[in-house]
Amino acid sequence: MLEVNHLSVRYDQKPVLKKVNLRLETGKILAVIGPNGAGKSTLVRALSGIIPAETGRIVFDGHDLANLPPHERARLVAIVPQVRHLPPAFTAWQVVLLGRTPYLNWFGQVSAQDEAIVRQAMEQTRTLELAKRLVSELSGGELQRLLLARALVQTTPIMLLDEPTTHLDLHYQISLLNQVQELVRQPAAISLENGHRSPPAVLVVLHDLNLVARYADQVMLLVDGQVRAYGSQAEVLRADLLSEAFGIPLEVMRSPNGKFPIIVPLMA
Amino acid sequence: MPGHFQALKTDPNPVHLFEEMMKRLSFLLVFTLLLTLILSACSPAPAPAVTEAASPPATAPTPLPQPTVTLEPMPEPTDEPIILSDGLGRTVTLPAPAQRIVSMAPSNTEILFAVGAGGQVVGRDDFSNYPPEALALLTIGGSMGDYNLEQIVSLNPDLVLAAEINTPEQVKAMEDLGLTVFYLSNPADMEGLYAMLDTVGELSGHKTQAETLAASLSERVAVVEATLSAIETPVTVFYQLDGTEPAKPWTVGPGNFIDLLIRMAGGENIGASLEFAWGQLSLEALLVADPEVILLGDANYGVTVEQVAGRAGWGDLSAVREGRVFPFDDDLVSRPGPRMVDGLEEMARIFHPDLFE
Amino acid sequence: MLKERTARPFLIALLILAVALVLSVMVGSVFIPPGDLFIVLKAALQGQTPSSPELGTFTTILFSIRLPRTVLIAMTGAALACSGSAYQGLFRNPLADPYLIGVASGAGLGAVAAMSLRWPYTTLGLLAVPLAAFSGGLLTVWIVYVLARMGRTLPVTNLILAGVAMSSFATALTTFLMLNSTGELRRALVWLLGGSTLSGWQPVIALMPYWLVGLGALITTGHALNVMQFGDEQAQQLGLPVTRVRRLIIIVASLTTAAAVAFVGVIGFVGLIVPHILRLLVGGDYRRLMPLALLGGAAFLLLADVLARVIMAPQELPVGVITALAGAPFFLWVLRRTRQQNLWG
Numbered sequence: 025m026l027e028v029n030h031l032s033v034r035y036d037q038k039p040v041l042k043k044v045n046l047r048l049e050t051g052k053i054l055a056v057i058g059p060n061g062a063g064k065s066t067l068v069r070a071l072s073g074i075i076p077a078e079t080g081r082i083v084f085d086g087h088d089l090a091n092l093p094p095h096e097r098a099r100l101v102a103i104v105p106q107v108r109h110l111p112p113a114f115t116a117w118q119v120v121l122l123g124r125t126p127y128l129n130w131f132g133q134v135s136a137q138d139e140a141i142v143r144q145a146m147e148q149t150r151t152l153e154l155a156k157r158l159v160s161e162l163s164g165g166e167l168q169r170l171l172l173a174r175a176l177v178q179t180t181p182i183m184l185l186d187e188p189t190t191h192l193d194l195h196y197q198i199s200l201l202n203q204v205q206e207l208v209r210q211p212a213a214i215s216l217e218n219g220h221r222s223p224p225a226v227l228v229v230l231h232d233l234n235l236v237a238r239y240a241d242q243v244m245l246l247v248d249g250q251v252r253a254y255g256s257q258a259e260v261l262r263a264d265l266l267s268e269a270f271g272i273p274l275e276v277m278r279s280p281n282g283k284f285p286i287i288v289p290l291m292a
Numbered sequence: 293m294p295g296h297f298q299a300l301k302t303d304p305n306p307v308h309l310f311e312e313m314m315k316r317l318s319f320l321l322v323f324t325l326l327l328t329l330i331l332s333a334c335s336p337a338p339a340p341a342v343t344e345a346a347s348p349p350a351t352a353p354t355p356l357p358q359p360t361v362t363l364e365p366m367p368e369p370t371d372e373p374i375i376l377s378d379g380l381g382r383t384v385t386l387p388a389p390a391q392r393i394v395s396m397a398p399s400n401t402e403i404l405f406a407v408g409a410g411g412q413v414v415g416r417d418d419f420s421n422y423p424p425e426a427l428a429l430l431t432i433g434g435s436m437g438d439y440n441l442e443q444i445v446s447l448n449p450d451l452v453l454a455a456e457i458n459t460p461e462q463v464k465a466m467e468d469l470g471l472t473v474f475y476l477s478n479p480a481d482m483e484g485l486y487a488m489l490d491t492v493g494e495l496s497g498h499k500t501q502a503e504t505l506a507a508s509l510s511e512r513v514a515v516v517e518a519t520l521s522a523i524e525t526p527v528t529v530f531y532q533l534d535g536t537e538p539a540k541p542w543t544v545g546p547g548n549f550i551d552l553l554i555r556m557a558g559g560e561n562i563g564a565s566l567e568f569a570w571g572q573l574s575l576e577a578l579l580v581a582d583p584e585v586i587l588l589g590d591a592n593y594g595v596t597v598e599q600v601a602g603r604a605g606w607g608d609l610s611a612v613r614e615g616r617v618f619p620f621d622d623d624l625v626s627r628p629g630p631r632m633v634d635g636l637e638e639m640a641r642i643f644h645p646d647l648f649e
Numbered sequence: 650m651l652k653e654r655t656a657r658p659f660l661i662a663l664l665i666l667a668v669a670l671v672l673s674v675m676v677g678s679v680f681i682p683p684g685d686l687f688i689v690l691k692a693a694l695q696g697q698t699p700s701s702p703e704l705g706t707f708t709t710i711l712f713s714i715r716l717p718r719t720v721l722i723a724m725t726g727a728a729l730a731c732s733g734s735a736y737q738g739l740f741r742n743p744l745a746d747p748y749l750i751g752v753a754s755g756a757g758l759g760a761v762a763a764m765s766l767r768w769p770y771t772t773l774g775l776l777a778v779p780l781a782a783f784s785g786g787l788l789t790v791w792i793v794y795v796l797a798r799m800g801r802t803l804p805v806t807n808l809i810l811a812g813v814a815m816s817s818f819a820t821a822l823t824t825f826l827m828l829n830s831t832g833e834l835r836r837a838l839v840w841l842l843g844g845s846t847l848s849g850w851q852p853v854i855a856l857m858p859y860w861l862v863g864l865g866a867l868i869t870t871g872h873a874l875n876v877m878q879f880g881d882e883q884a885q886q887l888g889l890p891v892t893r894v895r896r897l898i899i900i901v902a903s904l905t906t907a908a909a910v911a912f913v914g915v916i917g918f919v920g921l922i923v924p925h926i927l928r929l930l931v932g933g934d935y936r937r938l939m940p941l942a943l944l945g946g947a948a949f950l951l952l953a954d955v956l957a958r959v960i961m962a963p964q965e966l967p968v969g970v971i972t973a974l975a976g977a978p979f980f981l982w983v984l985r986r987t988r989q990q991n992l993w994g
Binding site: 307311380381382418433435436437438440441442443445446448457459460461462463464465468469470567568571 | 677678679702706709710713714715769770775778828829835836838839840842848849851889890893894897964965966967
């Protein structure tokens with residue numbers, strides 16, 4: 025379980041995250057929502073260790089993540105970033121394989137077990153048939169699934185997804201989030217190196233509030249670097265909170281089958 | 293070592309392994325560095341030395357025509373070895389006067405022929421073009437600073453004559469190949485020039501001839517100086533080394549032999565105000581100085597009086613208006629050798645036509 | 650298509666290198682008949698002195714001129730190609746070459762500065778110039794590093810900008826020194842054209858430790874460079890300590906390049922073109938590119954040097970002229986032939 029206490033981050037003197045507290049529980053999906061510039065991506069990057077925290081601690085299982093060297097941190101936290109910065113000359117297989125980096129030596133020697141893990145992850149994300157294709161030949165949706173596979177291969181107890189549905193059409197949006205949900209509901213199909221056999225804890229940043237409504241176990245509303253609301257769907261997906269945060273009037277309705285809330289913007 | 297390395301390879305921190313590797317390798321590096329310094333101080337022995345008896349090499353040079361002016365075609369016999377100190381402070385020893393000489397500079401070629409050693413020269417650099425007999429010699433490089441070491445070695449020389457245009461690295465390279473190299477520094481004045489001729493004479497076994505040459509040159513210089521003693525004011529002169537940038541032509545400054553010759557020829561070099569032995573003078577300064585005579589030292593490269601007269605702003609120079617711009621053979625004054633006196637006389641004729649015919 | 654992971658490219662590269670080595674030893678302005686070549690080699694291996702003055706000349710030419718030059722050129726080509734590959738991977742930029750962050754201009758400045766001090770003609774005095782060049786190159790890289798550092802990170806853009814700035818500065822200073830040193834101007838020009846190596850085995854011995862360490866380390870950096878291709882953020886998130894790795898690779902590549910430049914001068918194009926050609930032929934996996942760059946760079950520069958000696962015989966051209974003239978069209982030909990997808994995105 026990941027605990028974040030009073031996390032504050034600054035960019036060039038400007039505070040971007042102010043005293044954020046959160047908890048990621050194994051087997052649960054936490055969705056982070058908020059208007060642009062709220063600090064959602066910053067939160068992901070701070071959790072992954074690329075941005076130093078000004079104050080606050082990020083603790084996993086008693087370990088303060090800030091004290092860990094990068095390769096150890098990478099065995100605990102995996103990121104699925106937005107699709108960009110992928111070297112076009114690499115094959116899909118090579119991209120996913122590099123997710124094993126935290127476990128490889130300086131020479132990058134790959135064992136049979138590493139390859140088995142890669143194969144499994146690509147099967148799970150239905151990208152195995154793309155294995156020999158070059159990155160430059162693949163669509164945005166295929167690449168996003170590759171990045172998910174890469175994160176899976178890292179076999180970490182924590183996974184952070186930064187707006188993974190941006191480039192995907194509706195079919196792939198649902199497909200990807202279904203896969204993420206599968207991951208957290210079932211015990212890990214991939215055996216984890218660090219002994220953890222429980223499903224990962226997932227944090228996903230999403231823009232589409234209806235996807236949040238469909239998949240999130242917990243929701244956090246981030247506005248201006250501060251946690252505006254944090255808790256279950258019922259507690260956070262409320263018309264008054266959301267309208268205030270996003271600056272437009274919204275209505276929260278119930279889906280016809282009664283299972284999910286539906287958030288509808290009301291235009292004046 | 294292997295066991296530890298294995299352990300390192302499975303070390304979870306891969307960069308740690310790399311840094312360990314680097315540390316070990318740096319010890320190796322420091323050790324080999326020290327070894328290198330010691331080795332280079334001892335200097336590795338060159339390849340087995342070529343034996344003295346000079347049988348013709350695989351590529352024989354074309355037969356040389358006899359030089360047209362020779363007082364003593366045969367070198368003089370000497371009993372003792374020749375030991376001289378060269379321009380780099382090196383002590384050079386020749387058991388006998390050199391019979392197979394390679395010249396690395398046009399100035400050296402001229403001096404060698406002038407002291408009567410032309411028949412002993414087996415190779416020359418690309419730019420040696422005087423006297424005309426030199427053109428028949430095998431060339432050994434020199435353009436773009438690159439000399440053909442293989443050619444030089446195959447000529448089997450007993451003396452390589454280098455000049456100041458050659459670098460110490462080139463001298464060392466030939467030394468390392470087992471060749472005897474003598475580096476002739478540029479002279480700073482006429483005495484230095486005569487000493488240069490003496491040295492080459494001694495190296496090639498034409499000492500007497502060299503002395504005679506020096507004496508005759510000295511006489512000619514004395515004549516020029518005597519004739520000019522009547523002059524009260526020297527003629528102001530601009531010597532153009534390179535005019536490709538007409539607004540900032542290159543000229544000679546103090547410390548340059550050409551500057552000395554100008555003064556000895558009864559001229560005053562307006563470039564004497566420069567900081568270094570050569571530099572660029574602005575056209576404005578040139579206009580202010582308004583020299584009485586302009587010498588085109590780049591005439592050998594195709595620069596003509598008409599060209600110069602046509603340059604923007606140059607038409608205002610009185611030397612241009614009154615037709616006192618003259619092409620000048622730069623080889624006469626830029627190559628340290630006997631022809632410098634020719635250059636001196638030529639200059640004196642141009643500066644003071646009334647005193648010389 | 651995924652490039653088959655066979656050993657074939659390495660075998661081909663080795664073959665080409667072998668041919669280049671043989672050519673380099675056999676070609677020169679003096680023609681050594683193959684029969685005499687064998688006699689001379691055999692005699693040297695048996696430790697005998699040559700039996701005739703003609704064979705003596707051949708022995709000198711072979712062992713004091715051609716062999717050391719062959720080794721020097723081969724190692725320099727390997728050093729430049731490996732450094733170039735590493736820099737292209739490090740900076741994720743196809744225009745990167747080993748001189749990007751100032752090694753060459755710094756070395757030139759060091760060399761010319763040493764020349765203007767006019768050291769005496771002694772062994773150490775003559776070593777002063779390459780030593781100064783080496784130090785100048787490394788000092789410049791260090792200054793660039795300090796200028797580009799931002800907190801705990803080492804951003805690529807900063808490195809490039811600082812590198813370009815320092816290069817210009819060093820070059821300007823060099824030009825100024827050259828103009829002011831009158832007598833040494835020609836010596837400086839010859840050095841800058843790459844023609845004034847202390848020939849013979851001395852440079853080879855002096856450079857060997859740097860090559861062994863530098864090249865040995867560089868060819869292991871393939872995996873790290875692969876990870877770096879994903880950008881600093883993703884590489885760090887995947888567990889690679891980006892700043893540390895970048896610093897290490899810069900140090901090693903700079904050492905190797907500075908050593909090469911100190912004795913051989915600045916030979917352009919090799920470090921830029923050879924990695925590109927290899928990338929077009931075997932793909933972008935740096936674990937294969939780095940060792941291939943070693944073999945390919947050596948072969949490339951050897952062949953260029955052979956051409957330089959032969960094309961306008963008996964005059965020898967500086968090898969840098971050949972690399973520039975021959976490299977560009979060859980590269981364009983490979984580019985057209987393989988018609989790969991854009992490898993840089």
